[in-house]
Amino acid sequence: MLTGDASYIKKINRSIIISKIIEHGMISRADLAKITGLNKATISVQAAELLAEELILETHQEHKNLGRRPIMLSINQQAGYSLGIDLDKRVITFTLSDLSGTTVDTQSIGIEASDYTLIVKLLVEQITHYKKRCSHAPYGLIGAVIGIHGIVNNDESIYFVPHHRWHNKNLKADLQNETGINIYIENNANLCSFAEIVYKHAQSENLLSVSLYSGIGLGIMVNSKLLKGCDGYAGEIGHMIIVPDGLPCRCGNLGCWEQYASELSFIKQLSKRHNKENVTYDEINHWFVKKDPVTSELMKDYIKFLSYGLNNIINLYNPEILVINSELLRLYPNALDEIKAHLTSTVGQYRKLQISEFGKNACSMGACALAIKNFLEVNELSLSFDESERKKSFTLSN
CATH class of the missing domain: 3.30.420.40 (ATPase, nucleotide binding domain)
Known part of the structure; x- marks a missing residue:
């Protein structure tokens, strides 16, 4: 039997509710209660808080039957944006996604050298650039996850990057100090597998x-x-x-x-x-x-x-x-x-x-998804993948 103080239980319930709202895209309070096993009062209180925090939205679903139209809950996709970065041998790819995991912007920048200081400078410039462009959103840029083609310690420090010959680098601290953004460092293959689970094989x-x-x-x-x-x-x-x-x-x-x-x-x-x-x-x-x-x-x-x-x-x-x-x-x-x-x-x-199916996009997609998971503090994340919806029209502030 799960036990704990009220705040801990509330946090667990919040995580479950957010996960299910994202998984289903749109869902009613009644269906949330059925799926999660939580009582309707708990669902109502949590939904009210998430609405006040602008993390979810209410939508009146269209239907032809008599009676009240059901009120559906969905994630507020534009509440914040995540940045996934694939730092490879000769190119760095930056992918921006909304809170539904849909790619809204991507660019690749070639790198000619492996000098750590120069690459950190480039990363700081780009992360700062995206931070400014996302400043109109309630939560702005929620975090950046960087995929490293090398060995990453459990504390997210870099042990070794063969192609760049980097040893014992604390890229996480170097970037957080300069950008003020939550930075996460992960091995690129791990991010590719995370993308597969989150977007295609949740079961x-x-x-x-x-x-x-x-x-x-x-x-x-x-x-x-x-x-x-x-x-x-x-x-x-x-x-x-x-x-x-x-x-x-x-x-x-x-x-x-x-x-x-x-x-x-x-x-x-x-x-x-x-x-x-x-x-x-x-x-x-x-x-x-x-x-x-x-x-x-x-x-x-x-x-x-x-x-x-x-x-x-x-x-x-x-x-x-x-x-x-x-x-x-x-x-x-x-x-x-x-x-x-x-x-x-x-x-x-x-x-x-x-x-x-994701090819070279897998690493940055997994990076975006991990930033979303960390921001929402959910244990499970299931996002939809629709190629036709990727890189959709999106207005960013200058």
Whole structure:
């Protein structure tokens, strides 16, 4: 039996009510009571407070029957905005969303160097810029979550970022001190898995998301919570050795999985074989369509090495859902069929294997969702994903 003081119980009830309002989009007080098991008086008191705080709205639902029109409750999408930031090797992507998790603005800025001070300065400028643009909303910019392509401690400090060669950086404190905004730091693969749970697989209790871009990371969701290990380092699956004494890796080992199955490793090989620098996804897609023999040969090997690692992950975790986040595989015809053909073990079991619909947006989407979750102080968050609604028209103050 759950016990605690009145304020604690009230906080739990508030969290449940907000979660269900967001999950259902629009819901009446009566239906909230049925779904949550809370009495109508509790629902009425909580709703009144949330309305006074401008976090929810009331709407009279249209209907043709006689009698009073039901009053529906919904989240006030424009009460505040969250900023998701994907800090990758050569580009930083900024995604702004409203409180429903719908993207309303996004931009990418290229970075030429890895100097920590310069990148912090750029981040401060952009966060301050978004803070000003959102100042018209009751809660303004509610927070910024930054996805790091590297190792993040449980205290949100950065232990190591391989591509930028950063060691022991407190980016959270550096940005909060300069911007006055709540800043959260998280591993990018964790944010990708969080996006999958929040936007697509809310009912899943065991989901893994493998991100294959500049490196390889694994986000592990168990009971809708991130599994991060004792220090926060869980999921560095790209440094699993699959080829003894193989290619050297920045981590110091030889034969790490990401040297064979990250998109960066594939593009490097493809560029070398085609004698062409800066190969784009459009060019790769063209070669797929034309069935270019060089590209086809490299993809055959790529799928093989990718499957080695996926087989190990499946044996380790027995996932309900295993999501592969890869722009390359989104373009490649029959990618899933070819991968599954390599997963022939009678021991390793999974229920569903799929390629993420979110692609490179997954990290920043998960970042926005995490900022919303932290701001609303809810234990569970389920947001809708509708591609046609993303980047909708939005007026920001200058």
